[in-house]
Amino acid sequence: xxxxxxxxxxxxxxxxxxxxxxxxxxxxxxxxxxxxxxxxxxxxxxxxxxxxxxxxxxxxxxxxxxxxxxxxxxxxxxxxxxxxxxxxxxxxxxxxxxxxxxxxxxxxxxxxxxxxxxxxxxxxxxxxxxxxxxxxxxxxxxxxxxxxxxxxxxxxxxxxxxxxxxxxxxxxxxxxxxxxxxxxxxxxxxxxxxxxxxxxxxxxxxxxxxxxxxxxxxxxxxxxxxxxxxxxxxxxxxxx
Amino acid sequence: xxxxxxxxxxxxxxxxxxxxxxxxxxxxxxxxxxxxxxxxxxxxxxxxxxxxxxxxxxxxxxxxxxxxxxxxxxxxxxxxxxxxxxxxxxxxxxxxxxxxxxxxxxxxxxxxxxxxxxxxxxxxxxxxxxxxxxxxxxxxxxxxxxxxxxxxxxxxxxxxxxxxxxxxxxxxxxxxxxxxxxxxxxxxxxxxxxxxxxxxxxxxxxxxxxxxxxxxxxxxxxxxxxxxxxxxxxxxxxxx
DNA sequence: CGGTCCTCCCGTACGCTGTACAGGTATGAA
DNA sequence: TTCATACCTGTACAGCGTACGGGAGGACCG
Numbered sequence: 001x002x003x004x005x006x007x008x009x010x011x012x013x014x015x016x017x018x019x020x021x022x023x024x025x026x027x028x029x030x031x032x033x034x035x036x037x038x039x040x041x042x043x044x045x046x047x048x049x050x051x052x053x054x055x056x057x058x059x060x061x062x063x064x065x066x067x068x069x070x071x072x073x074x075x076x077x078x079x080x081x082x083x084x085x086x087x088x089x090x091x092x093x094x095x096x097x098x099x100x101x102x103x104x105x106x107x108x109x110x111x112x113x114x115x116x117x118x119x120x121x122x123x124x125x126x127x128x129x130x131x132x133x134x135x136x137x138x139x140x141x142x143x144x145x146x147x148x149x150x151x152x153x154x155x156x157x158x159x160x161x162x163x164x165x166x167x168x169x170x171x172x173x174x175x176x177x178x179x180x181x182x183x184x185x186x187x188x189x190x191x192x193x194x195x196x197x198x199x200x201x202x203x204x205x206x207x208x209x210x211x212x213x214x215x216x217x218x219x220x221x222x223x224x225x226x227x228x229x230x231x232x233x234x235x236x237x238x239x240x
Numbered sequence: 241x242x243x244x245x246x247x248x249x250x251x252x253x254x255x256x257x258x259x260x261x262x263x264x265x266x267x268x269x270x271x272x273x274x275x276x277x278x279x280x281x282x283x284x285x286x287x288x289x290x291x292x293x294x295x296x297x298x299x300x301x302x303x304x305x306x307x308x309x310x311x312x313x314x315x316x317x318x319x320x321x322x323x324x325x326x327x328x329x330x331x332x333x334x335x336x337x338x339x340x341x342x343x344x345x346x347x348x349x350x351x352x353x354x355x356x357x358x359x360x361x362x363x364x365x366x367x368x369x370x371x372x373x374x375x376x377x378x379x380x381x382x383x384x385x386x387x388x389x390x391x392x393x394x395x396x397x398x399x400x401x402x403x404x405x406x407x408x409x410x411x412x413x414x415x416x417x418x419x420x421x422x423x424x425x426x427x428x429x430x431x432x433x434x435x436x437x438x439x440x441x442x443x444x445x446x447x448x449x450x451x452x453x454x455x456x457x458x459x460x461x462x463x464x465x466x467x468x469x470x471x472x473x474x475x476x477x478x479x480x
Numbered sequence: 481c482g483g484t485c486c487t488c489c490c491g492t493a494c495g496c497t498g499t500a501c502a503g504g505t506a507t508g509a510a
Numbered sequence: 511t512t513c514a515t516a517c518c519t520g521t522a523c524a525g526c527g528t529a530c531g532g533g534a535g536g537a538c539c540g
Contacts, residue, residue, distance in 0.1 A: 006506060006517075035498060045519050047499080052517095056498065117416060122428055125435070129427035142427075143434035148396075148446040155395030156388075176357060187369035187382075188362055194383035195365070206388040209453035216452030246535065251488075275527060285490050287528080292488095296527065 012044060014052045018062045022104060025063070030106040033063075064110040068120035070100045075127060086135035091211055093128055094153050098207055101157040109158040112150050141221055145214055152210045171196060252284060254292045258302045262344060265303070270346045273303075304350040308360035310340045315367060326375035331451055333368055334393050338447055341397040349398040352390050381461055385454055392450045411436060 005011060020041055025033050035056055039046040053059040074096040101108045125146060132142035174196035182189050245251060260281055265273050275296055279286040293299040314336040341348045365386060372382035414436035422429050 011517075034496090036496085047520080048518050050499070117413065122420065122425055126425050126428050129431055133427055133430075139427075139431040140434040143431045147435075148449055151396060152392060152446065152449075155398065156391060158395065173357065180362065185362055185366050187373055187379075188366050190373075191369055191379040191383045194380040195387075206392065206453075209388055209392075209457055210449070211453075212456030213446075213449035213451075213453030216456060217449055246488075274525085276525075287491080288489050290528070 012042060012048060012052065014062065017042065017049060017052060017059065018066050021059060021063050022066055022107060025106050026104055030109070033060075060110055061114055061116065063107055064114060065116060065118045065120055067100055067104055067107055067111050068116065068118065068124060070103075071096050072120050072123055074099060075124070086131055087211065087215060089131045090128075090135075090149070090214065091207075093131065094149055094207055094210065097150065097153050098157065101154060105157055108154055111158075112154045135218065137218070137221065145217065149210060149214060153207060156206050156210075252282065252288060252292065254302065257282065257289060257292060257299065258306050261299060261303050262306055262347060265346050266344055270349070273300075275299075300350055301354055301356065303347055304354060305356060305358045305360055307340055307344055307347055307351050308356065308358065308364060310343075311336050312360050312363055314339060315364070326371055327451065327455060329371045330368075330375075330389070330454065331447075333364075333371065334389055334447055334450065337390065337393050338397065341394060345397055348394055351398075352394045375458065377458070377461065385457065389450060389454060393447060396446050396450075 017038065021033050021038055024038060024041065035049055036046045039049055042048075049059070053062065075093055101111065128146040128150070129139075129142050132145055133139065137145065174192050177188055177192035177195055180189050188195065257278065261273050261278055264278060264281065275289055276286045279289055282288075289299070293302065315333055341351065368386040368390070369379075369382050372385055373379065377385060414432050417428055417432035417435055420429050428435065
C-alpha cells in the first residue's frame with residue numbers, strides 16, 4: 001500500500017512517471033515530454049527513468065496505455081452492458097473513448113497508432129467486439145468495424161490536437177479568406193466565417209458521423225434489421 | 241525554363257528541396273527528414289536550406305502543400321465537375337485525396353493538421369465546398385462537412401501510416417491473441433485472425449464509411465431528397 | 481572598367497535531444 | 511558481517527534545429 005522508500009525518499013515507480021508525463025503533456029503539449037524535463041520534475045536524474053523504461057518509446061507506450069485504462073474505467077466492466085440497442089452501446093463505448101481523448105488531446109496521437117496488446121487494450125477490444133457480435137456482425141466484420149471506429153475517433157481528436165498546436169491567428173484568417181478574389185473562390189469567400197472559426201467544443205468531433213457510417217455499413221451487411229439477428233460466424237474459432 | 245546556375249552548379253530551389261524531402265520521407269519515413277540529412281542529399285550545407293525556408297516547420301508546410309498540389313492535379317480544375325450526383329462528385333474528391341495520401345503515407349500526418357492557406361489548399365476547399373453547396377447544404381454545413389471529411393480521410397491514412405511504422409511481427413500477434421484465456425476474451429480469441437492481420441491494401445481506409453456518414457448527415461439536414469434542393473444560405477456574404 | 485549591392489551559400493558554435501556505459505549506495509537475504 | 515541485488519547518479523557522445531558572421535559570385539550603375 002504505502003510506497004517503498006529509500007533514504008526517506010519515495011522510490012520512483014513506473015506509474016508515477018507515467019502520471020507525471022501525462023500531466024506534462026496535458027499542460028504543455030507532447031513536445032514538452034522530454035526525458036530530461038520529466039526527470040527534473042520527478043527530482044531525479046534522467047538516466048533514472050531508464051531503469052523503469054527501456055526507452056522513451058516504451059514510456060510513450062505506457063502513456064498511451066494509461067489513456068486506454070482510463071477509457072476502460074469509464075466504460076465500466078464488460079458485464080455492465082446497458083442491454084439497450086447495439087447502436088446505443090456502441091455510441092457509449094465510442095463516447096467514452098472520445099471523452100478520455102479530449103481530456104488528453106496531445107496524447108491522443110499515441111493511442112491507437114501503436115498496436116497495443118496491453119490488458120486495457122485487449123479488454124476494450126473485447127467489449128467492442130462483444131457489442132458488435134451481439135448485433136449480428138461476423139467476427140471479421142466486427143473486427144473491421146471496431147478497428148475503423150477506434151481509429152476514426154482517435155484520429156479525429158488527434159488531428160484536431162495537432163491542429164490547435166500549429167494554429168495561427170483567430171480572425172486574421174477570416175480576413176485573408178474574405179479578401180480572396182470572389183470570382184475564383186466564391187464558395188470560400190462565402191464561407192469565410194465558418195472556415196476561419198474552429199468548431200465549437202460541443203461538437204462531437206464527428207462522432208455521430210462515424211456512427212452514421214457504421215449504421216449504414218450495418219444495414220448493408222445484415223439486411224435483417226434490428227432485434228437480434230442470428231450470429232453469422234464466417235470463420236471457425238482458431239484451429240487447435 | 242532551364243535552372244539558373246552558378247559556378248556551373250545548379251542553384252538550389254525550394255521545389256527541389258521539397259521534392260527531395262518527399263522522396264526521403266517516402267523511402268525512410270518522416271523521421272529521416274532532417275535538415276542535415278536533406279542537405280547532405282542535396283550536396284549542400286545544412287544552413288543553405290535556411291535561405292529558402294525560414295525553419296524546418298516551414299519546410300514541412302511546403303511538403304504538405306506538395307501533397308495538396310498533387311491532389312489538385314488529380315482532381316482536375318474546378319470546371320471539371322462530372323455533373324453527376326453530388327455523392328459521386330464528393331466520392332471522387334475524397335478518393336483523389338486518399339490516393340495521394342496513400343502514395344505518401346508518412347507525410348499524411350502533416351497535411352490537414354496545419355491550417356494551410358496556400359493556393360492548392362484553397363482551391364481544394366473551393367472544389368469541395370462547391371460540390372456540397374450545389375448539393376443544397378448551407379455554407380456553414382458545407383464547411384463542417386468538408387472539414388470533417390478532409391480530416392477523416394487524412395486521419396485514417398495518417399494513423400495507419402504511423403501504425404505500420406511501429407508495427408511488430410505479423411503472426412506473432414495472432415498467436416498471442418489466440419492464447420488468451422477464452423473465458424475472459426472470447427470475442428478477441430474468436431477474431432484473432434482478423435485482428436492480427438492488417439486490412440488489405442484494397443480497402444478504402446473506411447472511405448465508404450465516411451461517405452455513408454456524410455450521406456446520413458445530409459439526409460438529416462436537408463429532408464428534401466435529391467435533385468437540386470434550393471440553396472439555403474444561412475449567412476450573408478462577408479460584410480463590405 | 482571599377483565599385484557596390486544583393487543573392488546565395490559556407491563554417492562555426494550553442495543548447496537541446498535520447499541514451500550507452502560505468503560507477504555508486506542503500507536494502508534485504510545469508 | 512558479507513554479499514547480491516535493485517535502484518539511482520555522472521559523464522560522455524552523436525545527432526538535432528538553428529543563430530550569427532563571413533565570403534564568393536553575378537548584376538547593375540557610374
